[in-house]
Amino acid sequence: MRLVIARCSVDYAGRLTAHLPEATRLLMLKADGSLLVHSDGGSYKPLNWMSPPCSFRTEEPDEEQRSAGVVELWRVTQKRTQDQLIVRIFEIIHDSEHELGVDPGLTKDGVEAHLQKLLAEQIEVLGEGHRLVRREYMTAIGPVDLLAKDPDGGSIAIEVKRRGEIDGVEQLTRYLDLMNRDPLLAPVKGIFAAQEIKPQARTLAEDRGIRCVVLDYDEMRGVDVGHTRLF
Structure with missing residues (x-):
């Protein structure tokens, strides 16, 4: 799992559209390919996310984006629907990766x-x-x-x-x-x-x-x- 704390804006484009303006957030990239965007509130629920199967790629910002302060652009595409989650990163505050291994899952009584x-x-x-x-x-x-x-x-x-x-x-x-x-x-x-x-x-x-x-x-x-x- 990769954990990134960054100043970023997030746009969801596809069957619906949603916009998160620039703010500091936690970005969780999981081994299954999913991306979750969390704030410091709202308990367990992410502000936005993209579920697998999806593809992830990092792009270089264009000149207009660079002039707006974007240093990195993430594009996550849902393979079935082609919906996209676009993350524009203005500053990376923390970036770490952790190997969690295979989870045994929730054990019911x-x-x-x-x-x-x-x-x-x-x-x-x-x-x-x-x-x-x-x-x-x-x-x-x-x-x-x-x-x-x-x-x-x-x-x-x-x-x-x-x-x-x-x-x-x-x-x-x-x-x-x-x-x-x-x-x-x-x-x-x-x-x-x-x-x-x-x-x-x-x-x-x-x-x-x-x-x-x-x-x-x-x-x-x-x-x-x-x-x-x-x-």
């Missing part, structure tokens, strides 16, 4: 991991006509538990939790924000699936257009719990 596997095998729990595309669909900020299609062929990102809380809704919201930038997937809907969903999490999810599904773990794994019921 046993029940949560099993829930994800069961839902992948029993995707019809979400409704007739749903079909699984793949488990652990990778994005630039981590894997979505399940990617599926609804009966109309629309994309669905599914986050599976044992206990559904606000943090899980926020996590799925970040995935949806990123995935809806991909024209091959968009529009992408969200499903928040858990054994138990807290009222605050349900309210937040539904406010954001995310569907909530409560999973019956025992039923999905074929356990007959009828003998334990009083009624």
